[in-house]
Amino acid sequence: MPVHGRHVVFAPTSGPPNIMDTVRGKRAGTFEDYCNIIKLCQNHEVIHVLGGCVEPQDMPVQFRHLETTRAMLNLSDKIPLVFARGPGQNADNFEMLRIAYGLTHEEFISRPYTSTIINTNSPLQLDIPMANGIMDYAAAGQVSIITPFTLAGAMAPVTIAGALTLAHAEALAGLTLAQIVRAGAPIIYGSFTSNVDMKSGSPAFGTPEYTKAAIGAGQLARHIGVPWRSSNATASNSPDAQAAYESQMSLWGALMGGCNFVLHAAGWLEGGLTTSYEKFMIDLEMLQMFAETFQPVGATAEDLAKDAIAEVGAGGHFFGCAHTMARYRTAFYAPLVSDWQNFGQWADSGAKTATDRAATLWQQSLERYVPPERDPAISEQLDDFVARRTAAGGAPPVS
Amino acid sequence: MPVHGRHVVFAPTSGPPNIMDTVRGKRAGTFEDYCNIIKLCQNHEVIHVLGGCVEPQDMPVQFRHLETTRAMLNLSDKIPLVFARGPGQNADNFEMLRIAYGLTHEEFISRPYTSTIINTNSPLQLDIPMANGIMDYAAAGQVSIITPFTLAGAMAPVTIAGALTLAHAEALAGLTLAQIVRAGAPIIYGSFTSNVDMKSGSPAFGTPEYTKAAIGAGQLARHIGVPWRSSNATASNSPDAQAAYESQMSLWGALMGGCNFVLHAAGWLEGGLTTSYEKFMIDLEMLQMFAETFQPVGATAEDLAKDAIAEVGAGGHFFGCAHTMARYRTAFYAPLVSDWQNFGQWADSGAKTATDRAATLWQQSLERYVPPERDPAISEQLDDFVARRTAAGGAPPVS
Numbered sequence: 001m002p003v004h005g006r007h008v009v010f011a012p013t014s015g016p017p018n019i020m021d022t023v024r025g026k027r028a029g030t031f032e033d034y035c036n037i038i039k040l041c042q043n044h045e046v047i048h049v050l051g052g053c054v055e056p057q058d059m060p061v062q063f064r065h066l067e068t069t070r071a072m073l074n075l076s077d078k079i080p081l082v083f084a085r086g087p088g089q090n091a092d093n094f095e096m097l098r099i100a101y102g103l104t105h106e107e108f109i110s111r112p113y114t115s116t117i118i119n120t121n122s123p124l125q126l127d128i129p130m131a132n133g134i135m136d137y138a139a140a141g142q143v144s145i146i147t148p149f150t151l152a153g154a155m156a157p158v159t160i161a162g163a164l165t166l167a168h169a170e171a172l173a174g175l176t177l178a179q180i181v182r183a184g185a186p187i188i189y190g191s192f193t194s195n196v197d198m199k200s201g202s203p204a205f206g207t208p209e210y211t212k213a214a215i216g217a218g219q220l221a222r223h224i225g226v227p228w229r230s231s232n233a234t235a236s237n238s239p240d241a242q243a244a245y246e247s248q249m250s251l252w253g254a255l256m257g258g259c260n261f262v263l264h265a266a267g268w269l270e271g272g273l274t275t276s277y278e279k280f281m282i283d284l285e286m287l288q289m290f291a292e293t294f295q296p297v298g299a300t301a302e303d304l305a306k307d308a309i310a311e312v313g314a315g316g317h318f319f320g321c322a323h324t325m326a327r328y329r330t331a332f333y334a335p336l337v338s339d340w341q342n343f344g345q346w347a348d349s350g351a352k353t354a355t356d357r358a359a360t361l362w363q364q365s366l367e368r369y370v371p372p373e374r375d376p377a378i379s380e381q382l383d384d385f386v387a388r389r390t391a392a393g394g395a396p397p398v399s
Numbered sequence: 400m401p402v403h404g405r406h407v408v409f410a411p412t413s414g415p416p417n418i419m420d421t422v423r424g425k426r427a428g429t430f431e432d433y434c435n436i437i438k439l440c441q442n443h444e445v446i447h448v449l450g451g452c453v454e455p456q457d458m459p460v461q462f463r464h465l466e467t468t469r470a471m472l473n474l475s476d477k478i479p480l481v482f483a484r485g486p487g488q489n490a491d492n493f494e495m496l497r498i499a500y501g502l503t504h505e506e507f508i509s510r511p512y513t514s515t516i517i518n519t520n521s522p523l524q525l526d527i528p529m530a531n532g533i534m535d536y537a538a539a540g541q542v543s544i545i546t547p548f549t550l551a552g553a554m555a556p557v558t559i560a561g562a563l564t565l566a567h568a569e570a571l572a573g574l575t576l577a578q579i580v581r582a583g584a585p586i587i588y589g590s591f592t593s594n595v596d597m598k599s600g601s602p603a604f605g606t607p608e609y610t611k612a613a614i615g616a617g618q619l620a621r622h623i624g625v626p627w628r629s630s631n632a633t634a635s636n637s638p639d640a641q642a643a644y645e646s647q648m649s650l651w652g653a654l655m656g657g658c659n660f661v662l663h664a665a666g667w668l669e670g671g672l673t674t675s676y677e678k679f680m681i682d683l684e685m686l687q688m689f690a691e692t693f694q695p696v697g698a699t700a701e702d703l704a705k706d707a708i709a710e711v712g713a714g715g716h717f718f719g720c721a722h723t724m725a726r727y728r729t730a731f732y733a734p735l736v737s738d739w740q741n742f743g744q745w746a747d748s749g750a751k752t753a754t755d756r757a758a759t760l761w762q763q764s765l766e767r768y769v770p771p772e773r774d775p776a777i778s779e780q781l782d783d784f785v786a787r788r789t790a791a792g793g794a795p796p797v798s
Contacts, residue, residue: 300560
């Protein structure tokens with residue numbers, strides 16, 4: 001999975017404590033929800049890398065990393081992203097990945113198999129678990145995505161240039177720590193600069209300032225020659241039109257800005273406090289549309305279609321001409337959530353909004369989920385490891 | 400109102416036969432609705448030019464141009480855009496503009512005061528009222544926006560390059576006709592290339608193919624050195640998340656493509672068959688966000704805020720520092736439709752979606768509408784003209 005140059009990978013939203021769907025409403029995240037979001041990631045090709053999805057609050061914190069990492073490895077064959085919550089959990093996670101991929105320790109540390117999110121504590125602080133994370137991941141040759149979360153007007157200067165200046169200093173500090181531990185340690189320059197509503201102090205996302213800050217952060221990452229991570233974010237409390245237009249603003253900021261890694265690419269709602277099943281599906285649609293939009297446009301003589309235009313002539317139509325017949329099956333993007341029926345057909349089929357349709361789609365997707373094939377011997381080793389570490393009391397997060 | 404280079408103007412949706420709002424549902428457009436949309440255009444600064452808004456089907460066609468043009472001139476001081484539906488109506492419209500602006504005939508034809516949309520009848524046809532429109536507008540020194548409507552896979556080749564080739568040929572034919580009538584006649588290169596769903600034949604808008612075709616059309620317009628018109632379009636039947644993400648895809652295609660004139664910038668729904676009050680407000684939000692996004696980012700020493708960062712130091716906050724205090728009032732975009740409250744506040748205030756809030760906003764906007772000041776003598780002349788032309792039977796559209 002290349003994460004540089006013109007490549008971009010999409011990872012699901014990571015870390016919201018809550019989950020929401022239009023059937024059951026908003027509630028605390030559970031391990032079942034966590035697994036469901038991993039299954040949705042596995043089912044949909046536009047998601048390339050896994051993530052924190054939602055915090056399984058029904059799982060004790062000292063065992064949570066064991067269960068979530070095992071679930072990622074069992075439920076999907078996509079690349080895991082794990083949290084760095086202290087050296088004990090980091091060591092457990094690395095060992096589980098090593099087992100899952102059948103690697104020696106030396107093989108594991110020879111190249112990246114996973115990544116983690118490092119958030120600075122703005123302004124100008126890096127707390128202990130995050131610093132430990134950078135050091136552990138660098139030593140293990142795994143990827144730190146070093147991401148200052150700078151809200152202009154609150155924990156960062158009120159100007160975009162000022163917020164980016166602060167974020168850049170913080171990112172450089174983290175990147176430098178990784179290189180001190182191990183020269184050449186794989187890192188990604190993360191950015192998450194937005195603004196607050198100056199009347200209420202509420203954070204806002206997918207705003208004009210957010211989009212401009214994203215493009216600026218991408219320039220800073222390229223300036224120092226490292227891959228760049230951005231996000232798909234919105235402040236909306238509902239998977240509605242606001243969620244769609246704010247998210248798309250942030251996605252254009254990321255993708256026109258040359259982003260290599262989009263975290264929270266699907267599912268983020270409510271400023272990152274909730275993962276939404278419906279928003280996940282709406283985001284998938286947007287991600288797929290971007291993937292198609294960024295495919296080159298053909299401009300051969302055949303693509304220009306002068307012969308077909310001459311053949312059809314004035315007042316004709318192109319439905320049946322040879323140029324169309326040869327291409328119609330794959331000519332256009334086929335939507336996931338969008339409904340292109342005419343009004344009468346749409347009304348007859350229930351006048352469903354995009355959010356209504358997304359609710360049907362995630363349920364259908366979960367129903368058709370099939371786990372990837374796994375060597376039973378490896379699953380057994382993973383289970384043994386989790387059982388042993390659980391019996392030993394797990395590893396409480398460091399905070 | 401400059402329409403060239405880096406300038407861009409936004410005009411409302413023009414021509415849908417139907418109107419929709421969440422209070423009364425979908426219905427045939429009326430003159431009251433037409434006037435309401437003009438009032439919304441007048442109230443919101445991000446709309447620069449007027450348009451067809453919605454077809455007032457309760458108004459007989461031979462008088463409709465008289466009533467709609469008078470309404471534009473009375474209800475707003477923004478620049479009218481009128482339809483070209485035959486020489487009789489064109490002459491009436493020009494005369495009303497001449498009266499409203501207190502111009503002699505020579506003054507009126509000396510520079511643009513209005514524009515019209517010319518659609519070709521793809522493939523490769525220009526029908527009689529449209530050809531008349533080009534000729535009448537060129538002779539009067541007014542602007543023809545010559546816009547082939549090429550749906551790839553239906554009335555245009557199935558490839559993007561092919562659909563653009565056809566559209567370019569048709570636009571060049573129209574532009575040439577204008578220049579034959581009057582060398583230097585003001586024209587805008589319009590584009591409206593999208594694709595159909597090849598399974599159903601339904602037109603789709605705001606698709607990846609639409610966005611790429613928009614960017615390509617902008618390149619073709621610049622290639623021949625003329626201003627470029629694009630659109631804000633969606634196939635959604637509801638002012639929902641699909642409407643937002645498809646519209647924003649089309650807006651990015653227009654605005655990243657260097658568009659000078661965005662028709663249908665606010666209000667378009669259902670593939671252009673309906674004008675939606677709620678979608679109008681959601682579009683205004685997106686347009687305002689774009690306008691703010693395209694403002695330059697300051698990068699002076701003051702903007703970089705190194706002194707503020709040093710002053711606040713590690714672990715502090717920027718809420719009260721001098722750098723913030725000097726800027727906070729105007730630092731960030733203030734939203735129209737978006738709700739940035741936290742979940743609890745949002746739930747307590749009714750858990751309204753963006754569409755719900757848009758419904759409140761258009762009603763509030765209409766309540767606070769105030770007509771622009773007009774010289775009563777001119778209004779009287781306009782009324783006299785309309786009365787005289789109405790008594791004479793109006794001017795039936797040519798079709």
